[in-house]
Amino acid sequence: MKEANFELKQNINKSIQENIPEDNIEKAKKDLYFLSEELLKYQPETKEFSEIKESFIKIQPIIEEGVKDYIKREEEMDFHFSMDREYSLYFKLADKFGLLTESSKEIASRLFMVCDDIDRTISDDILSKRALYKSKEKNINQEDYLAGYILKKFDFSENEVSDLIQSWLSIEDDHADSWYIDQNLRNIRGLESFENKSVKCLYDNFGIRSFGRYTIRELKKQYQERDNMGPYGLCFQAVMDWNGSFSQSNQTEDIREKVEENNFILRIIEANGKIDLAKRLLFLRDKYNQKIKFMYMHVHGNTDVIGLGDREGSDRKFLQEDLQGKGVQRIKELFDDNAELVLSSCLTGAEGGLAEEMSRVYNVKVIASDKPTEGEPKSVNIKKNPAGDNLEFEVVFNTTDEENDKTRKGTVIYNPKH
Numbered sequence: 001m002k003e004a005n006f007e008l009k010q011n012i013n014k015s016i017q018e019n020i021p022e023d024n025i026e027k028a029k030k031d032l033y034f035l036s037e038e039l040l041k042y043q044p045e046t047k048e049f050s051e052i053k054e055s056f057i058k059i060q061p062i063i064e065e066g067v068k069d070y071i072k073r074e075e076e077m078d079f080h081f082s083m084d085r086e087y088s089l090y091f092k093l094a095d096k097f098g099l100l101t102e103s104s105k106e107i108a109s110r111l112f113m114v115c116d117d118i119d120r121t122i123s124d125d126i127l128s129k130r131a132l133y134k135s136k137e138k139n140i141n142q143e144d145y146l147a148g149y150i151l152k153k154f155d156f157s158e159n160e161v162s163d164l165i166q167s168w169l170s171i172e173d174d175h176a177d178s179w180y181i182d183q184n185l186r187n188i189r190g191l192e193s194f195e196n197k198s199v200k201c202l203y204d205n206f207g208i209r210s211f212g213r214y215t216i217r218e219l220k221k222q223y224q225e226r227d228n229m230g231p232y233g234l235c236f237q238a239v240m241d242w243n244g245s246f247s248q249s250n251q252t253e254d255i256r257e258k259v260e261e262n263n264f265i266l267r268i269i270e271a272n273g274k275i276d277l278a279k280r281l282l283f284l285r286d287k288y289n290q291k292i293k294f295m296y297m298h299v300h301g302n303t304d305v306i307g308l309g310d311r312e313g314s315d316r317k318f319l320q321e322d323l324q325g326k327g328v329q330r331i332k333e334l335f336d337d338n339a340e341l342v343l344s345s346c347l348t349g350a351e352g353g354l355a356e357e358m359s360r361v362y363n364v365k366v367i368a369s370d371k372p373t374e375g376e377p378k379s380v381n382i383k384k385n386p387a388g389d390n391l392e393f394e395v396v397f398n399t400t401d402e403e404n405d406k407t408r409k410g411t412v413i414y415n416p417k418h
Contacts (some may be wrong), residue, residue, distance in 0.1 A: 028062040030087040032056070034091055037231055038098070052096045060099065063090045067107055074114035083117040091121050095146060103346075105149040113193065116186055122147050123181035126165055133165050135199040151316050154192060155200045167209035167239045167272065170310040174246040183212030190216040191223070198223045202341065205268045205287070207280050209239060213247045213267065218256060225265060231264035233294035233339075233391065239272035240307040240316070249375040251298055251344060258382040262391055264293060272309030273316050278327060281334050291336045291391050301345035303353040320354045323361045332362050338390050342396070343368040344377065349412040357412035366415075371399035 042048040052269035142148025142161045191198045246288040259266040299306040304320035349355045349368030359366040381394040399410040
């Protein structure tokens, strides 16, 4: 490995000193495709694999110069061109061969900000390391990996990068996971192009990890309003999203529009467990020095439980029995007396279940479903209450009937004050 790196360094130094002809770059691109096809035929421990790697090392500096030229043009010009597809292949092969140097990773991070053609390479890098990120490993060196190296450019620490990527990998659907990671990368690029370090700000202040669930317009608006001290409510989304439904049915955009029509602010927050959620609510209390007006919760659930995080342990779920804990009263005091709670979740509205108990313990109106739900609600209407100091919700969930129970209503309301 050391000899390969030495040869690579020599080649890079040589390429910097020489003016590489255009035909050499085109030939290197063709060679790159040939090597990628040959690579599929051999295992890493074979002689043939080593020979392919040596050939790759020889064209590596030529390809890197081509990538740098493309980046320079994109950074300087007002109109943009698509990237040659060979350049994405280059980073994939460099990773495969263990030849992602500091130089090539730095080039990749610059390329990420000017072009989305590298996103699939980054998502493949993440998916190939799914087992590592989903393990209990605490000392992942993100600098070694393409995705981690790029995310750390936005001021995320080692553990925060792992937290981000683990949340993206909560989707277990093989057909949706790559697409979802791409969505996250696209919105991160959009935010960072809008304002440097805005992604980290949304993570620190609101716990947002799943940037791909929302529109870029929503994310920019939340960032711009981060210091607005007007009355606000919350749209909470759990990190747990095993089937990817949160990213495929964005409920926040419509709710935000209707909340803003009534001159209130909507803030998205995310959490991966009970402790994380409690900390987030306490942080908001201290930051905005006011009580929360309402809370719309988009979570996976059942009669007596909602899922928050996808990590093992008792913290990942909020159970009905948790409402008997000592911290319940403290959380209740963070909300207005006339706050309303919407549980957009399967089955939590069943009689005697979580929603009814929440209504009793917190003494608030709770809207929930006593049937399984699908996608976005059929309708959400929001208006000011008669006093004009808070909002009232009318929600009709999109529900499905269970064969063994035709008596449930679908949308149910528990209101201890009426």
